[in-house]
Amino acid sequence: MSGICIVAEHWKGELKRSTLNALTFGREAAEKLGVDLSLIVVGSNVSHVADQLKFYGAAKIYVIDDPQLEHYTAETWGHAVAETSKACHAKIVAMSFGTTGKDLMPRVAAKLKAGMASGILSFDGHSFTREMWAGSVIAEVEIKTEVQVVTVQGTHFVPANPVGSETPIEHLSISIPRGRTHFIETREARSDRPDPTEARFVISGGRGMGEAGNFTLLEEIADIFEGAVGATRAAVDSGWVSNDLQVGQTGKKVAPDLYIAVGLSGSIQHMAGMKNSKVIVSINKDEEAPIHGIADFGLVADLFKAVPELSQALKKELN
Amino acid sequence: MKILVTAKRVIDPDMKIQVKPDGSGIELSSMSFKINPFDEIAIEEALRIREEKGGEVIVVGIGGEKTITEIRAGLAMGADRGILVNADNDADSDAVARILARIIEHEKPDLVLLGKQAVDVDDNQVAQLLAEHLDWGQACFASKVECGDGRARVHREVDGGIEVVEIDLPGIISADLRLNEPRYPKVSDVLKADRKEVREITPEDLGVDVSPKVVIKKFVEPPQRQGGRLVADVDELVRALKEAKAI
Ligand SMILES: Cc1cc2nc3c(=O)[nH]c(=O)nc-3n(C[C@H](O)[C@H](O)[C@H](O)COP(=O)(O)OP(=O)(O)OC[C@H]3O[C@@H](n4cnc5c(N)ncnc54)[C@H](O)[C@@H]3O)c2cc1C
Ligand SMILES: Nc1ncnc2c1ncn2[C@@H]1O[C@H](COP(=O)(O)O)[C@@H](O)[C@H]1O
Numbered sequence: 156m157s158g159i160c161i162v163a164e165h166w167k168g169e170l171k172r173s174t175l176n177a178l179t180f181g182r183e184a185a186e187k188l189g190v191d192l193s194l195i196v197v198g199s200n201v202s203h204v205a206d207q208l209k210f211y212g213a214a215k216i217y218v219i220d221d222p223q224l225e226h227y228t229a230e231t232w233g234h235a236v237a238e239t240s241k242a243c244h245a246k247i248v249a250m251s252f253g254t255t256g257k258d259l260m261p262r263v264a265a266k267l268k269a270g271m272a273s274g275i276l277s278f279d280g281h282s283f284t285r286e287m288w289a290g291s292v293i294a295e296v297e298i299k300t301e302v303q304v305v306t307v308q309g310t311h312f313v314p315a316n317p318v319g320s321e322t323p324i325e326h327l328s329i330s331i332p333r334g335r336t337h338f339i340e341t342r343e344a345r346s347d348r349p350d351p352t353e354a355r356f357v358i359s360g361g362r363g364m365g366e367a368g369n370f371t372l373l374e375e376i377a378d379i380f381e382g383a384v385g386a387t388r389a390a391v392d393s394g395w396v397s398n399d400l401q402v403g404q405t406g407k408k409v410a411p412d413l414y415i416a417v418g419l420s421g422s423i424q425h426m427a428g429m430k431n432s433k434v435i436v437s438i439n440k441d442e443e444a445p446i447h448g449i450a451d452f453g454l455v456a457d458l459f460k461a462v463p464e465l466s467q468a469l470k471k472e473l474n
Numbered sequence: 475m476k477i478l479v480t481a482k483r484v485i486d487p488d489m490k491i492q493v494k495p496d497g498s499g500i501e502l503s504s505m506s507f508k509i510n511p512f513d514e515i516a517i518e519e520a521l522r523i524r525e526e527k528g529g530e531v532i533v534v535g536i537g538g539e540k541t542i543t544e545i546r547a548g549l550a551m552g553a554d555r556g557i558l559v560n561a562d563n564d565a566d567s568d569a570v571a572r573i574l575a576r577i578i579e580h581e582k583p584d585l586v587l588l589g590k591q592a593v594d595v596d597d598n599q600v601a602q603l604l605a606e607h608l609d610w611g612q613a614c615f616a617s618k619v620e621c622g623d624g625r626a627r628v629h630r631e632v633d634g635g636i637e638v639v640e641i642d643l644p645g646i647i648s649a650d651l652r653l654n655e656p657r658y659p660k661v662s663d664v665l666k667a668d669r670k671e672v673r674e675i676t677p678e679d680l681g682v683d684v685s686p687k688v689v690i691k692k693f694v695e696p697p698q699r700q701g702g703r704l705v706a707d708v709d710e711l712v713r714a715l716k717e718a719k720a721i
Contacts, residue, residue, distance in 0.1 A: 166634060228639070229602060229612050254632040258614050261567075261602035270568065270687030273597050282691060287596050291491035292500065295692040335611030335642040339627070344635035392652060398617065398631040405512075405591055405651065413720045424487070430699060434720040436711065442704075449701040452714050456707075464708040472712055473721065 158190025160240050161213075162197070162250040162259075163204055170207040172353045173251035176309035178211055180278065183312075184247055187280035193217060193243050194322070197235045199225035205324050210317040216324045217243060223331040226338030227255060229262040231331050237266035238329045240302070249305045252408070253352070254399075256306040264304035271304040272296050274408070276311040289404040290427035309352055310410035310431050344397035348374075349383045351402060356382030357411045359402055359429070362389035363418020363439065363458055370396060372462045373417060379469050385409065385429075387419045403428035418458045421446025438462065475529035475621065477520040478583040479553065480574065482510040483537050483544040484594040497692045509544040512589025514551070514656040516649040520587050521552045521657075523621055529584075530554045534577060536561050536570050542672060549667035550659035556672035561684055565677070567595070569684040571603035576680040578608060583644060585626065590615050590648040601648035611641035614648040 161181040164171040178194075185192040191214035196205045198220065205218045219235045236259070240248045248263060250256035252274050264271035275283040282297045283305060298305075351357050358373045370384065377384050385402040386395070402409055404427035414432035419425060421437070421444055429435070430449055437450035440457050447453035454461055485491065485505045492501040520531045533548035535541040536559040545556035559573050578586060591598040605612035613619075613628035617636065620627045621643075630637040631650045641647070659667070677684045705711045715721045 229605070229614075233606070254615060254630075257598050258602060258612075258632075261599040262606045262612070264599075265568070265571070265603045265606035270566070271599060272688060273599060286696070287693075288485070288491040288500070288594055289487070289596070290696060292493055293694050293696050294690045295694070297689045297691055298687065299689060300687050335645060336613065337611075337640045337642075339638040339640055341634065342629075342636040342638065346634065350633065388651060397635060398650075398652065399633050399635060404593065404596065413715070434715070434718055435699075435701065436715070447702065447704065449699045451701055451703060451718065452711055453702070453704045454708070454711050455704060461708060465711065468708050468712045469721065472716070 158188055158246045159185045159192045160195050160243060160245040160248045161192070162195045162236055162248065163208060164251045164253055164255055165198065165201065165204045168200065168203055170204050171251065171253065172314060173253055173309045175314035176312040177249055177251045177307040178315040179312040180249060180275070180307045182212065182315060184278050187278070188246065190246065195236055195239050197224055197232050209322050210319070211315055211322070212318040212320070213322045215243070216322050218324055218326050219329055220326065221328070221331055228334050228336040228338060229259050230334035230336055232259055233262035233266060234332060235329055236263050239327060240267060242327065245302060247303045247305065249307050252306045252308050260304050260306050267302045267304065268300060269302040269304045270298040270300040272298060273306050274308040275305045276308055286427070289423045290430065291423065308408055310408050344399055348377065349381070351383040351385045351400060351409045352407050354383035355412045356380035357385050357409050357429070357432070358382065358415040358417065359385035359387065359419060360390055360417050361387040361419025362393070364390060364395060367395040372466070375466050376415070376462070376469065379466070379473060380413070382411070387422070387425050416446050416450065417462060419446060420444045421449065475523060475527050475585060476532070476581070476583040477523060477529060478532045478534060478578060478581060478586045479513070479517045479520045479548065480588045481513045481517065481533050481535045481544045481548045482589070482592050483507050483535065483541045484510045484592060487511065487593050493693045493695050497694055499693060507540070507543070509547045510589050510592050512591055512593070512649055515651070515653050516587040516589050517548045517551050517553060518654045518656040519619055519649060522654065523585070523619070527621065532557060532581060532583065534559065534574065536565060536573055545672055546667050549670045550664040551657060552663065555670055558672055558674045559677060559680070560674055561677050564686070565684045566686040566688045567597045567599040568603055568687050569677070569682065571600050571607055572682050573677055573680060573684070574600070574604050575607040576682055585621070585643055586646050588646070588648050590650050601646050605646040608646070611645040613639050613641045613645065615650040616647050617650050617652045619647060619653065
């Protein structure tokens with residue numbers, strides 16, 4: 156008998172780290188409600204992903220491993236997740252707040268006739284909190300349905316650490332209906348760098364970067380910290396960097412230990428995605444730029460001079 | 475093709491949002507409203523498809539009476555007619571999806587285009603809920619749409635890059651920021667829009683129970699950051715970062 160189900164997010168056969176943040180929510184919720192925590196792994200050839208989850212203190216890992224689930228679609232995965240949730244009598248079904256969770260979980264909620272809260276920040280055993288209006292407001296929400304579905308904003312839950320005992324794995328076989336959505340291909344963005352949501356250091360560039368090539372200035376600093384590069388909508392719209400680097404209200408929410416904002420003004424929409432970072436540095440030539448107002452340390456300077464200087468200084472400092 | 479699009483009335487995203495002192499809601503007086511930016515993108519895409527393939531574009535808005543303004547904005551862009559579902563402003567995303575599902579059962583469009591996210595509640599749910607309620611395919615977060623015979627090919631903006639999918643039609647697509655750049659209506663089109671048909675109905679007419687599945691109990695302001703210290707140069711910055719143990 157289970158109460159909380161966490162759906163694992165994985166990519167190219169590996170567990171996504173954001174699942175560990177969702178797991179922390181799951182553990183906390185299970186404790187608050189005095190119920191079990193279960194994990195759900197859906198896909199094809201996912202035994203390695205299930206193995207990666209074995210030592211996180213869950214009561215059970217349910218695996219639906221089916222060639223028909225090789226390529227994610229909300230319809231097929233949604234069916235598998237909803238059926239599994241029913242089988243384990245889930246009260247709360249949760250997933251990380253990546254594009255898969257955002258696409259999938261409402262579909263799961265509709266299948267389970269559940270109310271859903273997107274991107275939750277906390278749970279007190281009764282209500283959830285979540286951001287609205289680009290993070291200008293935090294709402295306390297109550298989901299009135301018996302089964303509840305949420306996506307978990309990773310910035311507010313630390314990644315879970317492994318614990319002692321091993322969780323048993325149970326394979327379920329569920330017949331998967333033919334969907335009306337057909338996978339064609341993935342056009343992968345270059346990805347030799349961590350995802351901004353997973354990195355402890357993020358350096359983001361905005362319109363001030365001027366062109367795609369100038370992002371190498373930021374990459375040089377990201378390399379020092381093995382960190383991630385992010386961007387504003389303006390930089391993504393210009394085609395300078397991949398869409399999945401957009402930080403903000405309608406992109407990714409990040410909260411690294413150190414966030415350096417370069418050549419970006421600090422729109423409400425951008426700040427919604429990074430204002431929970433531990434330390435924020437802004438580099439912008441305009442003293443009036445709103446980003447300086449929320450930065451711990453603001454440097455009013457031309458980025459093309461300041462960023463290479465900073466890169467040198469950091470290398471010297473950290474070697 | 476017959477295309478149904480949605481238009482939500484939201485507070486202008488450039489306005490500063492304030493919570494009422496008692497936490498019961500948002501200060502609405504002195505706020506200006508506009509159509510949800512993602513919905514403008516969805517409408518633009520619908521118009522482009524109609525311009526290529528012919529057909530009709532219907533704009534649906536759910537909300538208070540004033541939502542007529544946002545429906546007219548869609549009509550001014552070039553949509554053909556509108557439907558205003560006069561519902562309490564706080565119908566939650568699932569109620570909106572169930573209302574849309576009933577309208578779609580009547581109108582039988584070939585394609586439904588929505589925004590990916592309403593920038594007030596920031597739910598990012600309605601398109602997906604609707605697809606499930608109708609048992610249709612979904613392609614959310616679209617950055618490119620090509621309509622073919624009985625199918626649409628969609629580029630989706632996902633973590634890791636772009637995912638290309640095809641959905642059977644009728645189907646559901648939600649628009650992301652880079653799908654297109656919405657047009658500005660000409661004055662003459664704004665005038666013309668006033669004469670286009672907008673039908674008003676209620677959720678009761680559709681037999682939809684709008685009692686919410688998700689209830690907002692309280693609004694609070696987020697903690698404010700204490701920022702704003704300026705440093706003179708890179709040396710001072712590095713020293714400050716060391717003191718703050720950030721490096
Ligand atoms: C529906 C909607 C959703 C959105 N979602 C997001 C989102 O998720 N994320 C997001 O980021 N945006 C989002 N936006 C866009 C947002 O409103 C802003 O337009 C965007 O964030 C601005 O990007 P920017 O700061 O790079 O550009 P600008 O505002 O143009 O700022 C550029 C800054 O660079 C500085 N600069 C220029 N040259 C130099 C130089 N040589 N040295 C130093 N500084 C320099 C300038 O002083 C300026 O402050 C959204 C908008 C809408 C309508
Ligand atoms: N009240 C509404 N009226 C019309 N469309 C809506 C309404 N609420 C949501 N939508 C549509 O659903 C999309 C996603 O909204 P949401 O899931 O609430 O973030 C929006 O971009 C709109 O296209």
